[in-house]
Amino acid sequence: MRIIKILGKILLVLLLLNLFIIAFFWIKNENYLESPNQKNLSYLKNNKKVILENRDRLNGFFDQEFYDSDVFLLGENHGFAEVQNIDFELLKHLNQKIGLKYYIAEMDSIRSKKLNQYLTDSIKNNSILRSVVIDIKQRIPQQSSQQLLEKWEKIYDYNKTLPDSSKITVLGIDKNFDDDSRELSRDSMMTLNLKSIINKRHLENEKFYGLFGYSHVLQESYSESNFRPFAVRIKSFIKKNKIKSLVCYNIDSEVYLPENDQFPAPEDHKLTILNEDGPIMLVKGINDLREITQPNSVTIFDLDNTNSPYRENQYLGGIKVNFFGPDVITKSSDVSTTDVLQYVFLIRNSKALEPIQTIDNLVGGHE
Template identity: 50%
Template sequence: MTVFAIILISVVYILISNKIFIGSTDSEFTDYLKNNHVLANDKIDGKLFDDSFYNSQVILLGEVHGYADNQKLDQELLTFLNQKAGVRYYIAEMDSTNSHKLNLFLHGNTKDQNLLKEVVLAVQKRIPQQSSKELLEKWNHMYDYNQTLQDSLKISVIGIDTDFNDNSRKISRDSAMIMNFKNSVKKLNIGHKKFYGLFGFYHVLQHGVKKNEKPFAERLKNSGFKTSSIVSYTLDSEMYLPKNPQFPTPDDQKVGWINADGPLMLVKGINDFKEFTQPNSITLFKLNANSSPYQHSNKLISVKSTMFGESFTPKENTNTLDYFQYMVLLRNSKALTPLQ
């Protein structure tokens, strides 16, 4: 057998196995999703959110870093929750030093662009794919929004990540996050308040997928904080992948290989959602309505990464809703833009 034939057989095998993993559309799920989705391109209207969602003390959005529309979605959700539920505390995947600087910006008399840029550039140390022009624009927008609010409703940021300048790991990041969150809540005497934040996908899972590790959201629930999680997936989208020594990166630092339907990332059950989304759209899906098939399924939480990133296998006797309750699907999202 020639080398070419071996390569061809290997490629065909991978394509077939990927297709089997994702699965074809299932009418039980599409019939459900038909009545439980809403377009969220420009604003969140909230009609899919139920009492359980609004009664949550902590609401989390989980993303795969690098997609521009997640910054837009984060901005829309924060604004919506501030207006609808009075949420004014944004918990962030950044350290307390930089959240303090961000608060100085948000509550300043003028837009201090140098201070904001300092924060956005600092994010490169921990989340290189998030440090971007869009991140800067989001917080500029939130500054303007804050100016329209009474002091009692103005948005403030609580950074709960580990020190950006300290890479030593005495405890896991998620352990540090819950400890820092609790300490901040106690220090500020805001245990009765509601919180919202954007984090990397893994941190918002309400059940562990790794042996002996618990995500931030699971630790929140175990600590008595009622939590709702929303996860974001993408189709036909580009990711910002900064140049790094680990992976080959195009000159423009944009890649289109990492979407929920492959080739480098595969999400079981993603095909059920395609017919309900439009090109260039953001669509919100409610997964936990009455008679939801996700109550007895592991779709969306079974994730296979074929080259880099993390694969997730749900724990035995768990279902999708044990991990998150809502999903957002981005179509044709652009990549984040490096900050010049």
């Protein structure tokens, strides 16, 4: 009996210790996220637009200064399904408004060549598209999905409605998927590849849009190692203030997480703990966005309009990461949010991306 009592006390102490750690961690996270800020809320309420289905989602939101930019970068934390819809709508909107036709992609030139072949074929060749989507697993496992495939099918359909002079062309600027060398970072290689493509194809007067991982689109260096993202590097040959960074934040959403060496994946490969309001990833000020949005919605916010408090603070300007990597936040107190990014999409209740369907579930290789 004495041994049982001792074991019971040990288990109780361990339980209380775990509860204390959880409570401490929760309080620490809540303090970092902060309660809604009235100054921020007042501004955000007048600089947002709820994006609805079956409408021109973005029409009437952006100003001329936005359209005068040369490079538009959409940043995401991979694995959330709704981002694929936003990517398609933003590409279509920019094509219609300013004639943008070059989609810079986080893929290598081998896959972008295949994708361009798919987009220009007279008949949808799903075998080509599927091979590209499957190959993307080599570089971005969370993005290789059924929704990615369906997005490119929609881009194919949209392209068919356009004259040849306006059709979408994909520029793959990433390192070769088979290149494991670390002599150059991916951000450095993407920068060199984009500059080379612009020079070789004489695209100096063209505009470019692309979807990238979140950290690549930030316009200031971040973390203690002073890492220089792709958006920082291309400022060497893109005119000042001609880059616009838009990022996607998620709350109450599911993310697709295939098997990997860094994070234990559940059996169905879906997680709800990787939203940007914690517990793993934290965006200071995201509670302001929650306060003025509704569940099951997508809302875009302009952080860089007249009298914006985000020109003076760092709310929404980076992600604090617990346990699984360095923070993605600038360390300079002289840098404001709008120096880093200019627009935020808040996605609520997104579904996770889904693994690409097996060939047995498809009818043939062509449509």
